[in-house]
Amino acid sequence: MSGKPEMPGTEDGKGGAAASPCAPSVGDALPPAAPWPADTGCTVLARVDSTMAEATRRLPTLAGPEWILALRQEAGRGRQGRGWADPPGNFAATHVFRPAQGLPERALFSFVAALALDNALRDLGVPAARLSIKWPNDVLLDGGKLAGILLEGAGDHLSIGFGVNLAHAPDPADLVPGLHPPVALAAATGVRVPPEDLLARLAPAFARWRAQLDDYGFGPIRTAWLARAARLGAEIRARTAREEWRGTFETIDATGALVLKTAQGTRTIPAADVFF
Ligand SMILES: O=C(O)CCCC[C@@H]1SC[C@@H]2NC(=O)N[C@@H]21
Numbered sequence: 001m002s003g004k005p006e007m008p009g010t011e012d013g014k015g016g017a018a019a020s021p022c023a024p025s026v027g028d029a030l031p032p033a034a035p036w037p038a039d040t041g042c043t044v045l046a047r048v049d050s051t052m053a054e055a056t057r058r059l060p061t062l063a064g065p066e067w068i069l070a071l072r073q074e075a076g077r078g079r080q081g082r083g084w085a086d087p088p089g090n091f092a093a094t095h096v097f098r099p100a101q102g103l104p105e106r107a108l109f110s111f112v113a114a115l116a117l118d119n120a121l122r123d124l125g126v127p128a129a130r131l132s133i134k135w136p137n138d139v140l141l142d143g144g145k146l147a148g149i150l151l152e153g154a155g156d157h158l159s160i161g162f163g164v165n166l167a168h169a170p171d172p173a174d175l176v177p178g179l180h181p182p183v184a185l186a187a188a189t190g191v192r193v194p195p196e197d198l199l200a201r202l203a204p205a206f207a208r209w210r211a212q213l214d215d216y217g218f219g220p221i222r223t224a225w226l227a228r229a230a231r232l233g234a235e236i237r238a239r240t241a242r243e244e245w246r247g248t249f250e251t252i253d254a255t256g257a258l259v260l261k262t263a264q265g266t267r268t269i270p271a272a273d274v275f276f
Pocket of ligand 1 (some may be wrong): 051053075076077079080082084091092137147148149150160161162164171
């Protein structure tokens, strides 16, 4: 299949069908989106608890890779068991697929996903210089958190959830204190992007970076990610459940782990929350 997918399973909660969100927008002032990835399905839900939960429910009947976009998400999940607040107009989608990579390499999809989202936002007219990526996969706009990405494994499948503050930043009262401050695309840039338009750019971008990983390994992705990294060479803090380190963000290693030069020596940190 090339170009547009077959009519995806668009659901409005009442069994009605709507126009495909998987096709590029028509009449857009921007260059057209790249073709929708071959053999990849797409479902748009009017509302859902969490697109991650929905991906898990659909696993037994999945015919191939699938994108699930929700126009309203009422119980969004964030990293480390946190919730994810999702005001109307924001982007909430999960891509579920069966990676060729084994379990240890699946964390590399964090970087694939962040690069794809960065590309998709740039395609939609967000200036590259205002975007950056906070290790491992938060997409920042002017240094504020624009988007979060969540990876969950289920058997031989991987679900990657993307939450993007397209229209609104969440109410600070809904956030865990001390987290990176959120920002909304519309307020910060005046760029208004319907969730369906972001999906039309994100899905092909993800497919391109995924093919890079499959064909060439992590090397090119690591290089591209480092070119977009926030605070590379600067001081950051990395916090796990038990420890916090402060040091210079030197690089990421061949497994994607954060390499931090601290006063006590170089630390290689596979998973943590990063603060500036
Ligand atoms: O904590 C983070 O930074 C990750 C947030 C991921 C949120 C997205 S929204 C779409 C998908 N569905 C969920 O329930 N969570 C992810």
